[in-house]
Structures are given as structure tokens and as C-alpha cells.
Amino acid sequence: MKKLNIGLLYGGRSTEHEVSMRSAESILAVLDREKYDVNLIHIAKDGEWLLAPDSEEIRDLGGDASAKKLTVRPSGQLEGLDGLDVVIPVLHGTFGEDGTVQGLLEIAEIPYVGCNVRSSSVCMDKDMTKRLLKLEGIDVAESVLFKHHEKDDVDFAAVEAKLGLPMFVKPVNQGSSVGVSKVTDEESFHKALALAFKFDTKVMVESALEGREVEISVLGNADPFISVPGEIIPDDGFYSYDSKYLDENGAALEIPAKLDEATVRNLQDVARRTFGALDCEGMARVDMFLLEDGRIFVNEVNTFPGFTSISMYPKLLEASGVSYTELVDRLIALALERHELEAGLTTDFL
CATH class of the missing domain: 3.40.50.20 (Rossmann fold)
Known part of the structure; x- marks a missing residue:
């Protein structure tokens, strides 16, 4: 061969x-x-x-x-x-x-390997992701968007009235919690806004959700495989860059998460629907909040999630029966499968 x-x-x-x-x-x-x-x-x-x-x-x-x-x-x-x-x-x-x-x-x-141009672009933009998921009836946290030309005119009182405290300030087009801050007052809000605008021309301010942080790995094209859910229990209040990549003790990772069967099925269903709604292919990690009343809110979708030794994406699939080596082999096979399908499309109309 x-x-x-x-x-x-x-x-x-x-x-x-x-x-x-x-x-x-x-x-x-x-x-x-x-x-x-x-x-x-x-x-x-x-x-x-x-x-x-x-x-x-x-x-x-x-x-x-x-x-x-x-x-x-x-x-x-x-x-x-x-x-x-x-x-x-x-x-x-x-x-x-x-x-x-x-x-x-x-x-x-x-x-x-991984998602196509369209879904990669949409999932990178947290604001566009939210807009599309809302259209599909998938819950997301309330948020307010600010563009670069508006950064000096942000009214903290108006944002607080809409979103409450605490809240999160995020660059719209960044990953790995880069530039993300949790704020509890006006002073920290303006500092967080300035930090986020260093990384992007669009910044999202988002209401904080009180719930469990749960992630699910999705693998496949038309009929994706959905992993068991894993739970993140961060030590510093949220899953920061350091917690993800630098500090092995920065967060407790519970894989699989301790959840009843019905809740697991609901989480997996939301992950599957999110993957489909955003036209993902190959792989994605769907990050969610599970509230005490059972409601599920999608936080964000990563189209090429971390593959480090402490990354959630491969760990969740491993716990679901897909080894790291098999995962890489399957991703390559999925890439070839999609390419073959698209290569058969007609590009000459006349």
C-alpha cells in the first residue's frame, strides 16, 4: 500500500x-x-x-x-x-x-483535516456563531458587541443593566481564552475592554452563566461520532489560557463527567445539532454550560481544538473508545472522503 x-x-x-x-x-x-x-x-x-x-x-x-x-x-x-x-x-x-x-x-x-472554509470562519467569530445558533433554537448567553470605532463610547451602566455582574469581556476572533477577562466592577470592565481590543477589532461582552462547564468532542462528516461529555472545574474562576496549556493543576478535568444518562443524551444532542447547524466537518469541540435547571447553553465551538497532552478533545475521544492514534488516522480518512466528494462536483456550467 x-x-x-x-x-x-x-x-x-x-x-x-x-x-x-x-x-x-x-x-x-x-x-x-x-x-x-x-x-x-x-x-x-x-x-x-x-x-x-x-x-x-x-x-x-x-x-x-x-x-x-x-x-x-x-x-x-x-x-x-x-x-x-x-x-x-x-x-x-x-x-x-x-x-x-x-x-x-x-x-x-x-x-x-478539519472543518471547511465556511464553518472555520463562522466558528472563529463568536458573534456570528451565536447568531446562527439562535436561529436553530440553541441557547447561548446574552451578549453585547462593540466594534473598534465604538471603544471609547462604551457605557458601562447600560451594559451592566442588560447583562448584570459578573460578566466576561472577549475578543470576538480569538481562541484559547486569549484576551478574555472576568469583570465585577466598572474599573475592571474598562481594563478588560482595553485588553480585548488589543487582540481584535470586535469585542463581545457576555453575561456570566452559573453552571457546570461541559465539553464534548465531535468526530466525523455526515454522521459524526459524539464523545462522552467532560467537565472542567477551574481553580481560578474560569478556564484561562494558563489552565489550558501551562498549568497542569490549573483546572480539574473530570472525564467522563458525573452526569445521569438523560443529561448526557441531552448534551450530546445539543453538540450534534450545533455541529450540523454550523456546517462543521471532520472535527470540532463544543463547549457548553449546564445550568442547575437542566438548560444547556453553548459557549463556543472550536474547529481545530488543542491536541496537547492535556487537551480535552483527544482525552474525551479516548474515554469514548477512540485512541489518539486512531483519532489521527480517522481525521486523515475524513479529509480524503470530503475531498473526493467535492472533487466530483461540476464546476463548468456551460
Whole structure:
């Protein structure tokens, strides 16, 4: 059987550059070299694409004279690297998880792991995600949106009257809790707003929900597999960047979550409906709040969730019977399945 030529794309220009590298390390460790030839492609923080001189380890290639520079053509082709069968875009956040790289790969007609351009872009934008989920009758927290030109005119009293305290301030197009703050008064509110606007031109202020933080992993295309739910119990009040990636004791992860069968089914149903409503494919992690009265609110959807050794996405699937190695194999197969389906579409009308 011919080995597949895999491009493992990591790094990127986002604030989650280092997280991407940790995720790529974990994926590289389980790629079966009997099945795959692996090309390590590093996107430096300045946007330069570099091909590692070997495929032994994930590392920052910025300034590495032995790394081969790749030229990205408007056609989407990578000059100096031909014949990729599948790309795994292990990129979190902007310039990667938001549909930009997916669009490039679509133009190049290269199969890739994860959601398509449309769903990647929509899920990255927390405001657009909320709007679409509301149309599907899926509960989301109340929120107010502010754009960059409005940042000096935000009326704290009006926001508090609508959302109450505490509340969360978030950059709309960021992941991994980058730039997210929990605020309890006017002073911390304005500091949080200034911080969030450092990372995006749109900022969302969201009401706090009192409930259990539950996450579910979804794997598949037309008929996705839904994992058992896991619960996050953060030590510092919310699931921050440090809790996710740096501090192994920053949050307690309960996998599977201690829930009755009916609640598990309800959570899995909401995850499935959310995955479908946002046109997701391949994979996504659906983050939810379970309130005391049983209501379920979707917080956000991650189209390329973290793959580090302490990340929830692979841990939840492992608890559901899908090993890390099998997960990567299935994601590659799903990418090829979708590409084959789309390749059969007619593009010539006349």
C-alpha cells in the first residue's frame, strides 16, 4: 500500500503559535511512518513558510539557515513542495483556524483535516456563531458587541443593566481564552475592554452563566461520532489560557463527567445539532454550560481544538473508545472522503 504524503502545518501568526507547536508535537508522535511520509511545515510568526530539513521534531524554524523557504503562490501551490496527499493544519486561532489556510488549500486542491472554509470562519467569530445558533433554537448567553470605532463610547451602566455582574469581556476572533477577562466592577470592565481590543477589532461582552462547564468532542462528516461529555472545574474562576496549556493543576478535568444518562443524551444532542447547524466537518469541540435547571447553553465551538497532552478533545475521544492514534488516522480518512466528494462536483456550467 502506497504511503500518504502528509504535510503537518504548524506555528502560525496568531497568539496561539506556541500552543500550535505543542499540538503538532503530539500529532507527530503518533503518525505511523509505515503509513505516512511526513513533511514538517512551520509558519513563522512573521508569516514565512519554512520546510524542516528533516521530519524528526517540531521546532521553531525562524532564523534556521537549514530550513527551506517555501513560496506560497496565488494558486495555493507551495513552490518547492509537491505531491502532498493531505495537510493537517495544526493551527489555532487567527490565520489558521479561521478559514484562511483552509481557503488556500481549497485553491490548491489539497485535502485537509478539519472543518471547511465556511464553518472555520463562522466558528472563529463568536458573534456570528451565536447568531446562527439562535436561529436553530440553541441557547447561548446574552451578549453585547462593540466594534473598534465604538471603544471609547462604551457605557458601562447600560451594559451592566442588560447583562448584570459578573460578566466576561472577549475578543470576538480569538481562541484559547486569549484576551478574555472576568469583570465585577466598572474599573475592571474598562481594563478588560482595553485588553480585548488589543487582540481584535470586535469585542463581545457576555453575561456570566452559573453552571457546570461541559465539553464534548465531535468526530466525523455526515454522521459524526459524539464523545462522552467532560467537565472542567477551574481553580481560578474560569478556564484561562494558563489552565489550558501551562498549568497542569490549573483546572480539574473530570472525564467522563458525573452526569445521569438523560443529561448526557441531552448534551450530546445539543453538540450534534450545533455541529450540523454550523456546517462543521471532520472535527470540532463544543463547549457548553449546564445550568442547575437542566438548560444547556453553548459557549463556543472550536474547529481545530488543542491536541496537547492535556487537551480535552483527544482525552474525551479516548474515554469514548477512540485512541489518539486512531483519532489521527480517522481525521486523515475524513479529509480524503470530503475531498473526493467535492472533487466530483461540476464546476463548468456551460
